[in-house]
Amino acid sequence: MIPAIGMGTYRLKGQEVIDAVTSALKLGYRHIDTAQVYGNEAEVGQAIKQSGVPREEIFLTTKVWTDRFKHDDLLKSLEESLGKLGTDYVDLALIHWPSPNDEVDMAEYIGALNEAREKGLTKNIGVSNFTNVQLDRALALPGGDNIITNQVEVHPFLANRKVVDHCESKGIKVTGYMPLAVGKVMEDETLKAIAEEYDVTPAQIALAWVYSRNVVVIPSSTKPDHQKANLEAIKLSLSADAMMRIDGLDRGERIANPDFAPQWDE
Numbered sequence: 001m002i003p004a005i006g007m008g009t010y011r012l013k014g015q016e017v018i019d020a021v022t023s024a025l026k027l028g029y030r031h032i033d034t035a036q037v038y039g040n041e042a043e044v045g046q047a048i049k050q051s052g053v054p055r056e057e058i059f060l061t062t063k064v065w066t067d068r069f070k071h072d073d074l075l076k077s078l079e080e081s082l083g084k085l086g087t088d089y090v091d092l093a094l095i096h097w098p099s100p101n102d103e104v105d106m107a108e109y110i111g112a113l114n115e116a117r118e119k120g121l122t123k124n125i126g127v128s129n130f131t132n133v134q135l136d137r138a139l140a141l142p143g144g145d146n147i148i149t150n151q152v153e154v155h156p157f158l159a160n161r162k163v164v165d166h167c168e169s170k171g172i173k174v175t176g177y178m179p180l181a182v183g184k185v186m187e188d189e190t191l192k193a194i195a196e197e198y199d200v201t202p203a204q205i206a207l208a209w210v211y212s213r214n215v216v217v218i219p220s221s222t223k224p225d226h227q228k229a230n231l232e233a234i235k236l237s238l239s240a241d242a243m244m245r246i247d248g249l250d251r252g253e254r255i256a257n258p259d260f261a262p263q264w265d266e
């Protein structure tokens, strides 16, 4: 249901994000990942509109920031996002991070998110940066059974096995963010060696590895040739030996780890 590869837009602003989304859509991406807090929803919306690609062909995700989790505020936040994106609905609305220290009760914001789905503001709902315990709590809440994904950090240096296995056992799709470890994969000797064997780049090997683990990938790139290479990467079939060598790179290296992060499943 969630397209296997999407275009991430974190850090991209102004004309840069317009150009990146325009080129991604031209190359065939049909899944765009943004968030209220990225401050680029208006530009993402503008690029989608200008692309001429019918809205219904695009899977568009946005996220609600933690300061908008009270019931009415969450609904208002999503309405504001839709206004900026220039659309009547998103395909997926995510809780960006669990409420720090449970400041807002999970039942309130999961309930409000589900209400947004019932009102048609979003077709699907999900969470991001949830631990296994938090995901189980969310799934058990009224409306929680509509959650389709947990978006978490996944790349060769952070395999996030406990979360990936747990989600799989619950029938929840994992969306893997920062699949290129924000470019770090390009410097790794093992990935470089495997890339040479397959005559591709380390970035492509990293994406193929994440994708082979049944995880949706949302790499971000400002460069059309990188975007194209990333699209092609998920067609690569890695040998069991290559998969094992990449599995061995896991060192629990977390890039997105703000002070309000939950107690991670290590």
Ligand SMILES: NC(=O)c1ccc[n+]([C@@H]2O[C@H](COP(=O)([O-])OP(=O)(O)OC[C@H]3O[C@@H](n4cnc5c(N)ncnc54)[C@H](OP(=O)(O)O)[C@@H]3O)[C@@H](O)[C@H]2O)c1
Pocket: 007, 008, 009, 010, 011, 033, 034, 096, 128, 129, 151, 152, 176, 177, 178, 179, 180, 181, 182, 183, 186, 201, 203, 204, 218, 219, 220, 221, 222, 223, 225, 226, 227, 229, 230, 256
């Ligand atoms: N839910 C959350 O809390 C959360 C947190 C972080 C990120 N995200 C989402 O996940 C997306 C991806 O994460 P990210 O953007 O931080 O990091 P990323 O996708 O791991 O890495 C992006 C970096 O990799 C480079 N790159 C992309 N393709 C490449 C290629 N084929 N060869 C070489 N370099 C390449 C890009 O540079 P160029 O522009 O030069 O190609 C950019 O510097 C975000 O954009 C966002 O949508 C979600």
